[in-house]
Amino acid sequence: MKKVSLFLVSALLVMAGFMACEKSDKTSDGTARMQLYLTDDPAQYEKVLIDVQKIEIHSDVDGWISFNILKPGVYNLLDFTNGLDTLIADITLPAGKISQMRLILGNNNSVVIDGVSHPLATPSAQQSGLKFNIHQDLQVNGSYKVWIDFDAARSIVVQGNGNYSLKPVIKTYTELTDGRIKGIVLPLTARPVVYAINNTDTSAAIPNAAGFYLFSGLPEGTYKIWIDGDATAGFSDAVIENVTVRFGVVTDVGITTLVP
Known part of the structure; x- marks a missing residue:
């Protein structure tokens, strides 16, 4: 009987150990x-x-x-x-x-x-x-x-x-x-729209009243920034090549001035 009891106790302890391990593994x-x-x-x-x-x-x-x-x-x-x-x-x-x-x-x-x-x-x-x-x-x-x-x-x-x-x-x-690109476009009379273009997608931004724009949530990679000026107002486009985006970093492309 002692041997049987010891066997049962040992088995229960092993089962309890497995259950504890299983429980700790569950998120x-x-x-x-x-x-x-x-x-x-x-x-x-x-x-x-x-x-x-x-x-x-x-x-x-x-x-x-x-x-x-x-x-x-x-x-x-x-x-x-x-x-x-x-x-x-x-x-x-x-x-x-x-x-x-x-x-x-x-x-x-x-x-x-x-x-x-x-x-x-x-x-x-x-x-x-x-x-x-x-x-x-x-x-x-x-x-x-x-x-x-x-x-x-x-x-x-x-x-x-x-x-x-x-x-x-x-x-x-x-x-x-969260890859980010920021910049400023002037003048606002050009009514600019800014595009961040890579091999897989294009994102758009419209500058605020100070000319500031920010892209957020971009995948890592190399981008082209295309700034579309209003042709009806006589403004040309501008392009910034080879803009590198890395997670955790805000890439600043500086101030772009559109000219007629």
């Missing part, structure tokens, strides 16, 4: 903090108004998880260009991998053009949400900042009947995947 036993910021690439509209109500994140641990927005309501995406952003959620997630997000919208979505407000049709966005990818491995007790970056110019589509719809082009990036 679901801990949590991570995530702060979500809304930002935007500029567009030639007066306002792009999006009614943000909730956000849902897909966790490999718990599936889809729904979170409230800090201030649910209408956001003008064009308020958050050239490096500006706004915090929309500060949440706690189970540690582990996340793969997708969904923005759940309300009904008050519109675009303002020449002082006229046009409703934005958002098929299924109120129910299923605007879905986009985010691949991030959240470590236990980690803290993460994630930017949700709309491309307003590409996201607004004119329908055949003259109405407008929202077909969002969205990217996400973190502090570790």
